[in-house]
Amino acid sequence: MNIPSQITTLLAGIALTLVSFWYGQNHDLLPISASVESIRVDSLFNLMMTIGTGIFLLVMGILVYSAFKFRREPGDESDGPPVHGNIPLEILWTAIPAIMVLGISIYSFDIYNENGGADPMDHSMAHGKAHQQMASMPGSAMAGTLVAQADPNQQKAEVVNSDPTTAAIREDLPQKKDAPTLGVVSPKIGGAEPGAPEFVVNVAGMQYAWLFTYPGTDVVTGELHVPINQKVLVNITANDVIHAFWVPQFRLKQDAIPGRQTEVRFTPNRLGEYPLVCAELCGAYHGAMNTKVVVESAEDVQKWLQSQQVASAEGLSKAVATTPANMTETEYLAPYAKEVGISADTLKQLHSEHHSMS
Amino acid sequence: MNDREPLTFLMTQAAEYQEQANLVARGSEPDKNDWRKYFGFSTDHKVIGIQYLVTTFIFYLMGGVLATLVRTELATPASDFVSREVYNSLFTVHATVMIFLWIVPAGTGGFGNYLIPLMIGARDMAFPRLNAIAFWIIPPAGILLMSSFFVGAPGSGWTSYPPLSLMNGKAGELIWILSVLLLGTSSILAAVNFIVTIFKMRIPGMGLNQMPLFCWAMLATSFLALVATPVLAGAMILLSFDLIVGTNFFNPTGGGDPIVYQHMFWFYSHPAVYIMILPVFGMISEIVSVHSRKPIFGYKAIAYSSVAICGLGLIVWAHHMFTSGTPPWLRMFFMITSMIIAVPTGIKVFSWLATIWGGKLRLESPLLFAMGFISLFVIGGISGVMVASVPWDIHVHDTYFIVAHLHYVLFGGSVFGLYAAFYHWFPKMTGRMLNETWGKIHFALSYVGFNLAFMPMHKLGIEGMNRRIAEYDPKFAALNLLCTIGAYLLAVSTLPFLVNVCWSWVYGEKASDNPWRGLTLEWMTTSPPPVENFDADPVLATGPYDYGMGSRATEVNVAFSDASDPVLSAGPSSTLRAKPDPAVAASPSDRVGESHNR
Ligand code: HEM
Ligand SMILES: [Cu+2]
Ligand SMILES: [Cu+2]
Numbered sequence: 001m002n003i004p005s006q007i008t009t010l011l012a013g014i015a016l017t018l019v020s021f022w023y024g025q026n027h028d029l030l031p032i033s034a035s036v037e038s039i040r041v042d043s044l045f046n047l048m049m050t051i052g053t054g055i056f057l058l059v060m061g062i063l064v065y066s067a068f069k070f071r072r073e074p075g076d077e078s079d080g081p082p083v084h085g086n087i088p089l090e091i092l093w094t095a096i097p098a099i100m101v102l103g104i105s106i107y108s109f110d111i112y113n114e115n116g117g118a119d120p121m122d123h124s125m126a127h128g129k130a131h132q133q134m135a136s137m138p139g140s141a142m143a144g145t146l147v148a149q150a151d152p153n154q155q156k157a158e159v160v161n162s163d164p165t166t167a168a169i170r171e172d173l174p175q176k177k178d179a180p181t182l183g184v185v186s187p188k189i190g191g192a193e194p195g196a197p198e199f200v201v202n203v204a205g206m207q208y209a210w211l212f213t214y215p216g217t218d219v220v221t222g223e224l225h226v227p228i229n230q231k232v233l234v235n236i237t238a239n240d241v242i243h244a245f246w247v248p249q250f251r252l253k254q255d256a257i258p259g260r261q262t263e264v265r266f267t268p269n270r271l272g273e274y275p276l277v278c279a280e281l282c283g284a285y286h287g288a289m290n291t292k293v294v295v296e297s298a299e300d301v302q303k304w305l306q307s308q309q310v311a312s313a314e315g316l317s318k319a320v321a322t323t324p325a326n327m328t329e330t331e332y333l334a335p336y337a338k339e340v341g342i343s344a345d346t347l348k349q350l351h352s353e354h355h356s357m358s
Numbered sequence: 359m360n361d362r363e364p365l366t367f368l369m370t371q372a373a374e375y376q377e378q379a380n381l382v383a384r385g386s387e388p389d390k391n392d393w394r395k396y397f398g399f400s401t402d403h404k405v406i407g408i409q410y411l412v413t414t415f416i417f418y419l420m421g422g423v424l425a426t427l428v429r430t431e432l433a434t435p436a437s438d439f440v441s442r443e444v445y446n447s448l449f450t451v452h453a454t455v456m457i458f459l460w461i462v463p464a465g466t467g468g469f470g471n472y473l474i475p476l477m478i479g480a481r482d483m484a485f486p487r488l489n490a491i492a493f494w495i496i497p498p499a500g501i502l503l504m505s506s507f508f509v510g511a512p513g514s515g516w517t518s519y520p521p522l523s524l525m526n527g528k529a530g531e532l533i534w535i536l537s538v539l540l541l542g543t544s545s546i547l548a549a550v551n552f553i554v555t556i557f558k559m560r561i562p563g564m565g566l567n568q569m570p571l572f573c574w575a576m577l578a579t580s581f582l583a584l585v586a587t588p589v590l591a592g593a594m595i596l597l598s599f600d601l602i603v604g605t606n607f608f609n610p611t612g613g614g615d616p617i618v619y620q621h622m623f624w625f626y627s628h629p630a631v632y633i634m635i636l637p638v639f640g641m642i643s644e645i646v647s648v649h650s651r652k653p654i655f656g657y658k659a660i661a662y663s664s665v666a667i668c669g670l671g672l673i674v675w676a677h678h679m680f681t682s683g684t685p686p687w688l689r690m691f692f693m694i695t696s697m698i699i700a701v702p703t704g705i706k707v708f709s710w711l712a713t714i715w716g717g718k719l720r721l722e723s724p725l726l727f728a729m730g731f732i733s734l735f736v737i738g739g740i741s742g743v744m745v746a747s748v749p750w751d752i753h754v755h756d757t758y759f760i761v762a763h764l765h766y767v768l769f770g771g772s773v774f775g776l777y778a779a780f781y782h783w784f785p786k787m788t789g790r791m792l793n794e795t796w797g798k799i800h801f802a803l804s805y806v807g808f809n810l811a812f813m814p815m816h817k818l819g820i821e822g823m824n825r826r827i828a829e830y831d832p833k834f835a836a837l838n839l840l841c842t843i844g845a846y847l848l849a850v851s852t853l854p855f856l857v858n859v860c861w862s863w864v865y866g867e868k869a870s871d872n873p874w875r876g877l878t879l880e881w882m883t884t885s886p887p888p889v890e891n892f893d894a895d896p897v898l899a900t901g902p903y904d905y906g907m908g909s910r911a912t913e914v915n916v917a918f919s920d921a922s923d924p925v926l927s928a929g930p931s932s933t934l935r936a937k938p939d940p941a942v943a944a945s946p947s948d949r950v951g952e953s954h955n956r
Contacts (some may be wrong), residue, residue: 031821041749048747059736062711063729072718073650077875079906080373080652080717089712090656090705097704101697101743108747109690115749241522242616244681244756248822251753255681257617258521259610262683268950275831279681279756279824281515283521284442287827 016057024050034249034270034295037115041251044111051100115252116265198230199301205236205243205256205278208285219308223291224276227298228268235264244280247293252280268295373875379899383479383892384871387534387884397652399494401486406493408787411780413493414464417500421455422849424448429811429845437829446513446829447530451503453516454534457634458541461772465637466583467493467548469779470576473665474552476880477570479561481890482684484554492547499540506533516825517623520608520616524600534816535598542587542594545633549580549587558578561895567661570878570902571654573951574661575640578668582629582636585672590626593619617682624675632671634768638775639706640696642728645782646710648876649725650717653903656709663702670699678844680751689748696746697781703739707732720874723797727778730805734770741816756826759819765812777855784859785873789885790866797859803851810844845941845946878902 026044033039199226212221226232236245238256245264246253254264278289296304299321395405396412409847428448431439440448471484471489475482483489510527511536554576560569597619599605607610608619639660647654654660676684676692684692710732719725741763754760758928777800786794814837819825823834830838872881879896880887900907 029817029820041753042749044749045744048744048750051743055740056736059711060733062715063733066711066714066717066719066723067729069721070650070714071715072720077371078651078718080650082653082904082906083655083712083716084653084903085656085659086712090659090709093660093708094701094705098701101700104743104747105694105697108693108749112686112689135639184561204734209885239527242519246756246824248753249937252747253681253752255683257610257683259613259615260617260683277820277822277824281446281519281756281826283526284446284513284828286446287437287442287824287829289639291830343473 012061016054016061019057020050020054023053032249032270032272032274034247034268034272034274035252036267036269038249038251040111040114046106047107051104082214094125138313197225199232201226201232202235203237203245203256204239205245205282205289206239207241207283208278208289209280210243210245210276210289214305217259217305217309219305221308224293225301225304226268226293226295227301228271228295230298231265233269234264234266236264241282242280243278243282243289246277246279247274248277249274250293255280268293269296271295359458371875371883372529372877372900372907373872375388376877376899377872377882380879380896381767383882383885383894385888385891385893385898387888399490401482402788403471403475403483403486403489404887404891407468407470409493410463410468410471410496413497413500414460414468417455417459418464419852421452421460421505422451422852424455426845426849428452429842431828432830433842435832435835435838437648440828442828443510443513446515446526446826447507447541449513449826450515450518450534450554451506454503454512454538454858455500456768457516457630458538459496459503461634461768462545462630463496463541464776465634465772466545466552466579467496467574469572469641469776469783470548470579470637473572473880474555474576475559476786476883476887476891477573477878478556478559478561478564479879479892479896480555481892484559485551487660488547489551492544492551495540495544495547499537499544502533503537504538506530509533512666512927517620517627518597519623520597520600520614520619523597524609527797528601528948531601532598535594535601539591539594542591545583546587546588549583552576552580553584555799555954561897563898567658568898568901569658569661570640571643571660571664572637572640574664575636575643578664579633579636579654582668582671583633586629586633587624589622590630593622593626596622617679618758620674620679620682624678625672628675629677631767632667634772636667636776638662638731638772638779641779641782642731642775643706644876644878645724645728645778646713647722647903647905648782648874649722649728650714651720651905652713653901653905653907654671654709654718655712656705657903659705660709663705666702667699670695674699677746677751680748681755693746693748697743700739700743700746707739722781723792723796723801724778724874725780726798726801727774727781730801731771731774731778733767734774734808738766738768738771741766756824757819758815758823758825761825762812762815762819765808765815769812770808774808777801777804779854780859781784782874783880784862785869786880786885790861790862790864791869791873792862792866796854800851800854800858803847803854807847807849807851808845811841812844814840814844877904 027046028041029049030045033042058303064331124174131153184256200215203210203224204213209222210224211226213219224234234245234254236256236354237260238258240258242258243255243256244253247266249270250266250268252266254262256262272295274293276291276293278286282289294304395402396409399639400406400409427440428445431437431445431448433439437445439445446476471483471493474480509529511532512518512523513526514523514531518531518534556569556573566574567952596605596607599608600609606614608614608616610616610623643654643660674692674696677696680689680692710728714729741759745754745760745763781792781797784790816833818837818841821834823830869885869887871883873885874881881897882896883892
């Protein structure tokens with residue numbers, strides 16, 4: 001190798017690095033970021049994009065260069081040099097990618113932990129009741145049946161628990177019906193997690209709509225309103241088939257699975273309306289199963305909740321069998337005039353022992 | 359030793375050296391080729407291989423028509439071309455056909471069958487009848503699947519997740535299950551056959567490390583198929599019980615768990631992506647080395663990375679389920695294993711590049727498609743690592759980003775690789791050369807069409823377009839139109855290939871035994887080879903990739919008395935080895951590495 005070719009290689013290497021770093025930050029592929037979580041995901045993507053661009057340019061560069069440089073002369077039937085390998089080089093191109101993917105893994109792990117909101121199971125404990133409450137909401141018919149239906153195992157458990165000694169410690173025994181997901185049998189073990197959510201919404205997916213309920217209120221809507229800069233917890237389930245809750249601007253997605261409750265957490269940080277998309281094939285109209293998320297100030301959310309309260313009260317009294325039929329509308333709505341979101345009556349009506357709504 | 363004169367020849371080229379050594383083994387010209395055998399129950403692995411290739415290519419065309427219909431619907435945002443139900447059936451059957459009736463059977467059954475016995479110097483596969491049965495399962499299964507359009511085709515995606523798959527049309531779903539079960543059975547039968555053939559039927563002197571890399575790839579592929587496919591069969595059978603008998607394995611209304619299905623499905627279907635790509639990896643190793651006139655760079659690294667991929671491929675399946683309520687520790691586990699699988703994959707890519715580097719490239723269709731394969735597969739590998747990262751996958755799972763990723767690896771990867779293989783081995787299979795100009799046109803059209811159709815999908819997915827939808831937000835219209843135009847171009851690109859193959863098969867220029875001057879044993883017999891491939895056991899005078907090792911005059915005395923005598927084949931004691939050993943290059947500056955495979 002002569003010196004000029006080494007210099008060219010060096011220059012090519014520098015150019016490749018610079019282009020990769022530039023493109024990693026300026027690819028213009030990402031939509032608007034509207035949550036604290038999405039900022040982190042974007043930084044991860046930018047890193048992967050930088051590395052990816054570098055690898056892509058390297059491989060393409062070698063291929064294109066070879067195609068021109070190493071093309072056989074017409075009529076040359078001889079073979080190339082008998083190079084069978086080069087152990088140090090092979091170790092190098094095993095080690096460098098290994099270190100890269102390890103780095104990406106660690107970084108991803110970090111971001112994943114910081115974005116703990118996307119975690120479906122860690123926080124199941126504190127919100128077991130919220131799930132229960134959701135399950136009895138209209139529009140959660142199937143999930144409701146799942147929990148409420150006579151379950152032979154649960155019946156056996158009840159019998160065992162009627163024994164006086166067992167009854168004494170009953171509170172400490174995990175109940176299958178309280179399990180946040182199928183297969184998780186000890187939901188009562190473990191404490192409440194730090195940083196409890198400030199705003200809880202329950203959502204049920206069904207062919208082909210999303211139904212949002214706001215615990216502590218009677219509001220059932222087809223769109224999601226959340227306050228800006230507050231930790232939001234969305235409990236997710238589905239009534240019929242699997243759906244998926246996806247807000248591209250939050251970079252978060254979680255499947256809505258019939259018979260299970262999952263959750264997604266985020267902190268919106270940008271006012272506006274964003275698409276909320278069903279991302280799991282759920283039938284013919286899957287492509288139309290969209291709604292919107294509205295990020296607004298906390299006051300606006302409360303205002304909106306009140307207006308919805310009035311609007312949906314009638315519908316709800318029909319839908320929820322436990323709503324006292326003899327209640328007048330004024331009586332029914334009275335508690336909300338005082339304090340939106342907290343109403344002992346409503347809570348009772350909804351069989352909710354929920355406690356976290358502020 | 360025998361009555362024949364010891365042959366003395368001037369060794370100028372590794373290929374000639376290998377050919378000279380195998381003059382005895384070279385099959386006699388087959389008498390008139392009877393085309394009727396291709397339509398019957400033949401037990402000849404070459405006939406079966408061609409049967410597989412032609413059959414699967416016909417299914418590929420059908421799958422392509424379905425894809426074109428899908429893209430036509432997506433040319434505009436509204437659902438205005440077919441009904442939404444039909445749209446779902448279109449992409450469901452499209453994916454099922456492409457995977458189970460084209461790439462898997464073409465790569466393993468087609469090229470595997472044709473090449474493996476030839477490459478290891480055998481007369482046929484270990485179980486010829488089983489081989490024929492494995493093939494004859496495919497046409498009825500394929501016809502069955504396509505016929506579902508008459509009763510309402512399945513429409514819950516090729517993944518067929520319950521409960522949706524239990525709620526759509528029963529008949530279509532049942533047909534889907536049945537045909538997948540049949541195709542899975544065929545795949546298992548073929549896998550058993552490959553494993554036994556490769557382990558038991560190599561010519562004497564061909565150790566595992568002297569096998570062509572395609573054999574390593576087929577070994578890894580067959581092992582995956584053998585381990586993973588039964589689990590898919592289990593899932594299918596349970597799903598069919600839920601569907602017909604009303605059991606509740608996966609149906610949550612009766613206490614079943616739909617997520618268990620996903621685990622079972624992906625336990626097969628992730629390895630399945632390697633079943634689709636490993637044979638192609640193997641063929642690319644062959645093609646790149648022959649057409650660059652250089653030994654494959656890092657034989658052992660490539661061979662063992664296939665084995666590593668095979669092992670790792672079995673423990674990454676839940677990366678398809680990062681948003682399915684998978685617990686965090688599982689997400690992390692599957693993220694790390696998925697990331698690690700990029701390392702052996704990278705080893706292969708870099709080894710191919712190093713093989714090309716400094717070679718004497720014959721830039722014709724086989725190598726063009728092989729280089730196209732490398733460039734496109736790398737993009738799919740990069741997006742693969744991205745989606746293996748949990749936080750990023752949570753964003754792009756089930757979006758067009760995934761559609762882009764999977765087409766870069768499956769179309770840019772497997773299909774481009776299969777095309778490279780068609781161009782490379784067509785002369786051996788038919789005794790005729792393909793037309794080179796049309797090959798180049800085919801390559802240019804597919805390369806441009808492919809990138810036009812699938813590159814924009816990355817952006818679509820990231821920006822918020824979910825997959826499997828018949829209608830979409832008008833803000834995505836422009837890019838989708840571009841994708842549709844690319845898809846049409848891609849559809850058109852098939853025509854030059856089809857015409858070229860049909861015309862050349864009959865009128866093409868006659869091919870010599872070894873038109874590319876390759877070293878592997880399939881080139882050491884006639885084109886096309888006779889029924890039993892070789893007249894005597896071929897011998898390994900050189901390793902499969904020893905290009906450039908004989909480019910100097912060396913006199914060798916070769917006695918061809920007993921071709922099956924290991925002394926005459928490879929190995930240190932072989933009399934066939936040139937002295938001085940060609941593993942040591944002529945000039946010291948060329949003496950970069952030892953031949954790893956002799
Ligand atoms: C670098 C190696 C690779 C990695 C790390 C990787 C990773 C992944 C991941 C994580 C997914 C799931 C994404 C999601 O659905 O959210 C995926 C999807 C997919 N991959 Fe890969 N992949 C790699 C290579 C390949 C190869 C070689 C093939 C096939 C030849 C392939 C075929 C597919 C297919 C078909 C899907 C989509 C399945 C579906 O949902 O229908 N991938 N890949
Ligand atoms: Cu949907
Ligand atoms: Cu996978």
